[in-house]
Amino acid sequence: MASVDPDWALWRSFAAVVAEGSLSAAGRKIGYSQPTLGRHIETLEQQLGVLLFDRTLQGLKPTATALRLYEPVKAAEQSLAEAALVAEGSTSQLEGTVRITSSTVTSHYILPPLLRELRREFPAIAIELVPSDSVENLLLRESDIAVRMFRPTQHELIAKKLGELPIVACAHQSYLGARGTPQVPEDLYGHDLIGLDRSDLMLNAARAIGFELTRENFTMRTDSQTAGWELIKAGLGVGFAQRGMVRETPGLRELLPMIVPPPLEVWLTTHRELFLSPRIRAIYDRLAAGLTDYIARMSRRPSQLDTP
Structure with a gap:
């Protein structure tokens, strides 16, 4: 050679x-x-x-x-x-770029208001947002900070659990007006359900709470989390979504409070070496505070919500 x-x-x-x-x-x-x-x-x-x-x-x-x-x-x-x-x-400047990855739903519907505040506080730091439902590699710098819906296991990572986001059954009032409102879980068998296509995640979650569903029970199927949310908003059937997003969307109603799917854990993650960077640490800490506040507000039950 x-x-x-x-x-x-x-x-x-x-x-x-x-x-x-x-x-x-x-x-x-x-x-x-x-x-x-x-x-x-x-x-x-x-x-x-x-x-x-x-x-x-x-x-x-x-x-x-x-x-x-x-x-x-x-x-x-x-x-x-x-x-x-x-x-x-080892850098000490609060300028440059920070690359953040999170799920498509979190990137599209939850992070933008928080990032607006970050940009106001740190105008010299550019933000790169990577909406992705795959696991980005923090070590290889595919992202600097990740918002995960599961606990990271790599020893090289700093991970902080921020809380849990409740998941609820929901539908648009236009759909309920045409098809009626389900009162008990068994009523769902007579409704149009919106769910995942190739993934068994939703079927397994339903089985875990004692509710048997098959792929054929879902008349609208997509593995895109954001597309599924838009289908619910468009009144195409009953689906499952984060309680906070349901409450903040006009026309959507929570259904069947007796059905309690497993909540989504929210973890904020970065590499332990990046955690020493003032720029990364500043964005990490502000994201942690903003997401923690969001989770607390969206976890309240209706009786705990502020009266307008």
């Missing part, structure tokens, strides 16, 4: 293609075009003097050599990411 020291960009492209399985998926992951990734792979093969991928009709297939190289390259990528985090944590 030739004695070479390939540029790190070539190794990064190589690792992305192995991990993602194709040039197009790797390009979306790291922000390179397919032609650029293809050139990187060819250059790396030439410099190393080895074949890294078999070219097939299905795409690039890693060779045995590529699979052996992948683990040390991935470890090096992790080490470089950790070094970048340490450097980031």
Whole structure:
């Protein structure tokens, strides 16, 4: 094998293609075009003097050599990411960019008012918001701060539980006016239900509280959380949503208080090295305060709400 020291960009492209399985998926992951990734792979093969991928009709297939190289390259990528985090944590300026990821529902319907306040307080800090229902990698800087609906388990992360958001059955008054209001859980079998498509999450949650549903019980199905919410708002049937969002949306009504689905846990997460950065810490602390206040307000029962 030739004695070479390939540029790190070539190794990064190589690792992305192995991990993602194709040039197009790797390009979306790291922000390179397919032609650029293809050139990187060819250059790396030439410099190393080895074949890294078999070219097939299905795409690039890693060779045995590529699979052996992948683990040390991935470890090096992790080490470089950790070094970048340490450097980031040493900065003292309240300026720059903070990248926040959260679920699509939280990003679209809950965070915008909180981010408005953050921008007023920290005008020199730009905010990048990443609506995503997938798990973003904080260590590799795919995001700086994450709002999660589950407890993170990685030891490198700082995670704070902010509270729990109640989930309620609900429907728009236009739908209830046409179809009637369900009074007991069994009434739902005679209604149009809005639920998930390929995911079993809602079926399992219903089963956990003693209510048997099948996929066929849902006449409107989508795995997009935001699309499901819009279907409820449009009066297409009975669905389940966060109590706070239901209360703040004109025309929506909470239904069947005897049905109590498991609440959504809300966790705020960042990497422990980033937590030392004044810029990241400032946004983290303000988000924690704003979300905690929101959760407290939306967890109150109707009798506890302020009278207008």
